[in-house]
Amino acid sequence: MPDDKKAIFANITADDVANEAGVSRWTVNRAFRKEASISPKSLEKVRAAAERLGYVPDLRAASLASDRSNLVALLIDDFANPHKLVMMERLTRILRREGWDILLINTLDRNDAGHALLNASQRRVDAVILIGLQFDDDMLETALHARRFRKLIIFARSSRNPDTISIAVDDVESMNEMAIYVNERGYRRPMFLAGPRTSSAHLLRKETFVEYWRQHFGIEPETVEVSAYDPALASDVVENVLSSRNPAMLPDILVCENDSLAIGATDVIRHKLGLRIPEDIAITGFDDVPQADNPNYSLTTYRQPLTEMVEYLVEVLSNPDQTNLNRLFTGALIARRSA
Amino acid sequence: MPDDKKAIFANITADDVANEAGVSRWTVNRAFRKEASISPKSLEKVRAAAERLGYVPDLRAASLASDRSNLVALLIDDFANPHKLVMMERLTRILRREGWDILLINTLDRNDAGHALLNASQRRVDAVILIGLQFDDDMLETALHARRFRKLIIFARSSRNPDTISIAVDDVESMNEMAIYVNERGYRRPMFLAGPRTSSAHLLRKETFVEYWRQHFGIEPETVEVSAYDPALASDVVENVLSSRNPAMLPDILVCENDSLAIGATDVIRHKLGLRIPEDIAITGFDDVPQADNPNYSLTTYRQPLTEMVEYLVEVLSNPDQTNLNRLFTGALIARRSA
DNA sequence: GCAATTTTTGCTCACGGGAGCAAGAGGAAT
DNA sequence: ATTCCTCTTGCTCCCGTGAGCAAAAATTGC
Numbered sequence: 064m065p066d067d068k069k070a071i072f073a074n075i076t077a078d079d080v081a082n083e084a085g086v087s088r089w090t091v092n093r094a095f096r097k098e099a100s101i102s103p104k105s106l107e108k109v110r111a112a113a114e115r116l117g118y119v120p121d122l123r124a125a126s127l128a129s130d131r132s133n134l135v136a137l138l139i140d141d142f143a144n145p146h147k148l149v150m151m152e153r154l155t156r157i158l159r160r161e162g163w164d165i166l167l168i169n170t171l172d173r174n175d176a177g178h179a180l181l182n183a184s185q186r187r188v189d190a191v192i193l194i195g196l197q198f199d200d201d202m203l204e205t206a207l208h209a210r211r212f213r214k215l216i217i218f219a220r221s222s223r224n225p226d227t228i229s230i231a232v233d234d235v236e237s238m239n240e241m242a243i244y245v246n247e248r249g250y251r252r253p254m255f256l257a258g259p260r261t262s263s264a265h266l267l268r269k270e271t272f273v274e275y276w277r278q279h280f281g282i283e284p285e286t287v288e289v290s291a292y293d294p295a296l297a298s299d300v301v302e303n304v305l306s307s308r309n310p311a312m313l314p315d316i317l318v319c320e321n322d323s324l325a326i327g328a329t330d331v332i333r334h335k336l337g338l339r340i341p342e343d344i345a346i347t348g349f350d351d352v353p354q355a356d357n358p359n360y361s362l363t364t365y366r367q368p369l370t371e372m373v374e375y376l377v378e379v380l381s382n383p384d385q386t387n388l389n390r391l392f393t394g395a396l397i398a399r400r401s402a
Numbered sequence: 403m404p405d406d407k408k409a410i411f412a413n414i415t416a417d418d419v420a421n422e423a424g425v426s427r428w429t430v431n432r433a434f435r436k437e438a439s440i441s442p443k444s445l446e447k448v449r450a451a452a453e454r455l456g457y458v459p460d461l462r463a464a465s466l467a468s469d470r471s472n473l474v475a476l477l478i479d480d481f482a483n484p485h486k487l488v489m490m491e492r493l494t495r496i497l498r499r500e501g502w503d504i505l506l507i508n509t510l511d512r513n514d515a516g517h518a519l520l521n522a523s524q525r526r527v528d529a530v531i532l533i534g535l536q537f538d539d540d541m542l543e544t545a546l547h548a549r550r551f552r553k554l555i556i557f558a559r560s561s562r563n564p565d566t567i568s569i570a571v572d573d574v575e576s577m578n579e580m581a582i583y584v585n586e587r588g589y590r591r592p593m594f595l596a597g598p599r600t601s602s603a604h605l606l607r608k609e610t611f612v613e614y615w616r617q618h619f620g621i622e623p624e625t626v627e628v629s630a631y632d633p634a635l636a637s638d639v640v641e642n643v644l645s646s647r648n649p650a651m652l653p654d655i656l657v658c659e660n661d662s663l664a665i666g667a668t669d670v671i672r673h674k675l676g677l678r679i680p681e682d683i684a685i686t687g688f689d690d691v692p693q694a695d696n697p698n699y700s701l702t703t704y705r706q707p708l709t710e711m712v713e714y715l716v717e718v719l720s721n722p723d724q725t726n727l728n729r730l731f732t733g734a735l736i737a738r739r740s741a
Numbered sequence: 742g743c744a745a746t747t748t749t750t751g752c753t754c755a756c757g758g759g760a761g762c763a764a765g766a767g768g769a770a771t
Numbered sequence: 772a773t774t775c776c777t778c779t780t781g782c783t784c785c786c787g788t789g790a791g792c793a794a795a796a797a798t799t800g801c
Contacts (some may be wrong), residue, residue: 064601076788077788078787086750087751088787088788089749089751089788090749090750092787092789093749093750099789100749100750101749119523120518120787120788121786121788122525123466123471123525123788124756124787124788124789125787125789127460127462127463127755127758127786128787129788130756130789139494142487142490143491147487148481151481155508159521164505164521164525166503166505166795167490167506168494168503169494169495169498170760170782181458182503183456185458187461201770211458323559334697334698353482354693357633357669357671358669359669389452413756413757414760415756415757416757417757425780426780426781426782427757428782429780429781431757432780440780441779441780444780459758460757463757463786465758465786466756466758466786466787467758467760468759468786469786486744566762568779
């Protein structure tokens with residue numbers, strides 16, 4: 064069917080539709096532009112003609128002419144964390160609903176971040192959204208220097224860089240809530256399991272917990288660091304630290320910086336150390352990944368209000384301002400059986 | 403620092419660089435085009451000038467003029483499956499390395515697929531990659547009719563539509579291998595746990611397993627269907643089917659269509675039914691998600707050769723042909739403790 | 742019914758770069 | 772030195788749309 068093939072490959076433009084509908088090209092374009100003023104009659108004519116011809120506006124051209132691409136770049140550096148999948152789902156769903164397309168860029172490692180931003184620049188995205196951990200302040204500085212985009216948004220992590228917009232959960236508030244919970248449930252020998260401290264990029268979670276404990280009990284809780292947010296690594300570290308210990312010296316609770324670490328810790332405590340959770344050692348996480356609700360883990364954790372956060376992100380995107388749009392959110396502690 | 407601000411927001415174009423370097427605009431563009439012919443001397447001059455001014459070519463314009471966008475749309479419909487995260491990681495990494503950018507589109511549900519494709523069309527992507535399950539043949543028909551892109555690639559699932567390109571693991575071969583394994587390990591009362599059968603979209607896995615068992619033992623193994631690839635749903639279904647059963651009537655192995663189902667089944671068999679795996683009931687999955695290697699599950703499963711598959715996908719993208727590019731791959735059975 | 746508005750329409754110019762051609766520069770062969 | 776050939780370079784003409792203005796049409800007020 065040659066006719067069909069032609070229909071498939073022909074490049075129908077607004078001019079063709081204009082001919083078909085008996086109006087000018089600009090009226091056609093206006094029919095597809097939200098804010099444009101057009102009479103209901105021509106709108107109808109254009110719609111019908113476009114339908115017949117199978118016309119779809121070309122956003123590349125629109126973007127070129129209007130200097131707004133309605134495209135945002137999503138830079139992600141760690142696909143191993145299941146929480147990323149949750150965030151991506153929420154982001155893609157809500158952004159699409161609001162008319163934003165997403166350029167997904169896998170930032171391989173710290174050294175690659177510059178190239179990733181270059182990628183985004185070349186597509187002239189309106190904003191860059193960073194989800195990840197290796198984006199420390201040094202990197203942000205570089206990014207801002209070379210940028211061809213209007214906004215740099217750090218999602219689900221706070222940043223002190225004045226030129227970025229950070230949308231995140233309040234680490235201090237949330238971790239204090241967690242510390243209070245740990246205290247009230249009667250735990251007295253906590254150990255904090257933290258992720259990597261990459262230069263200036265640090266989460267306030269550990270500091271907050273340690274500070275709470277010091278204030279309330281006058282002692283510094285033990286802290287252990289894992290070099291990546293990886294369950295297997297967390298397992299190794301926890302095994303190293305705890306396996307040789309006299310049972311009396313074991314912590315009664317492991318407060319983890321996120322669920323990935325908590326899950327790794329849970330596995331090793333149960334299967335390698337042969338201890339019960341929460342009877343021998345309790346565990347808490349952070350993020351509320353889907354697995355946390357699994358009966359195997361039933362992890363006490365802290366849920367970020369992702370939907371709210373993404374909805375605010377959308378607001379930020381259409382806001383002409385560029386600074387002072389930082390916002391901290393309050394989530395909810397989810398108590399399960401692990402602590 | 404007003405100078406800094408200007409540098410950030412000014413729109414440096416090839417013309418500016420041309421002035422700075424003392425060459426024509428076209429020479430500047432050529433310096434950034436792979437196949438262009440340019441003398442080493444002017445290349446150097448242009449590079450230096452571009453560096454000084456912070457020039458980055460605008461891919462929207464390039465795409466508009468050349469009718470190649472170097473953009474592919476990635477349509478995903480199910481963010482709950484951790485295997486998707488693995489696929490996305492591999493796809494984003496390799497495609498980016500090869501110079502392809504990715505438009506990520508969350509296809510909410512079957513009815514939304516048309517709109518999702520429209521999105522892709524408007525950005526004039528060179529190809530659409532479908533990863534998911536709700537893309538059945540009806541939907542593909544619609545997609546192909548309205549398409550403004552050159553290739554429609556079904557990734558990690560086979561399709562019989564002649565106008566699409568399917569890159570997937572050979573379901574027949576892989577499931578036969580699994581069936582042989584199950585047979586040789588001495589299991590004799592298998593039950594097959596299948597995912598939803600959405601109209602014409604079906605995986606050959608169940609058919610293959612059932613057929614093998616019929617051929618070798620003359621009996622039809624029991625099969626059970628779960629209405630979505632969701633661990634929690636799988637748990638419910640398995641509990642419903644097995645909990646009331648006389649122990650003698652229980653299957654000795656649960657062969658699952660993918661790891662998500664297998665993980666849901668594992669949880670419920672252990673925690674609700676109180677049975678041991680693999681002693682009371684063995685379990686196999688398919689995909690080899692990261693969790694499968696977790697000591698909790700230690701799931702016997704089948705690993706798809708994702709890297710190979712994505713590398714072939716890249717080949718397909720730059721191939722001028724559009725049909726007969728289908729390819730089936732062979733993966734590897736990963737034997738662990740669950741069966 | 743006519744002027745004053747308001748809405749709608751067509752148009753010029755611009756967005757930033759690519760294809761392909763013709764002119765220019767440089768080198769090799771004679 | 773001349774001719775021929777090849778590699779570079781500049782140029783014209785697009786790609787498909789939007790901003791903003793001026794002309795045209797429709798609407799309002801009296």
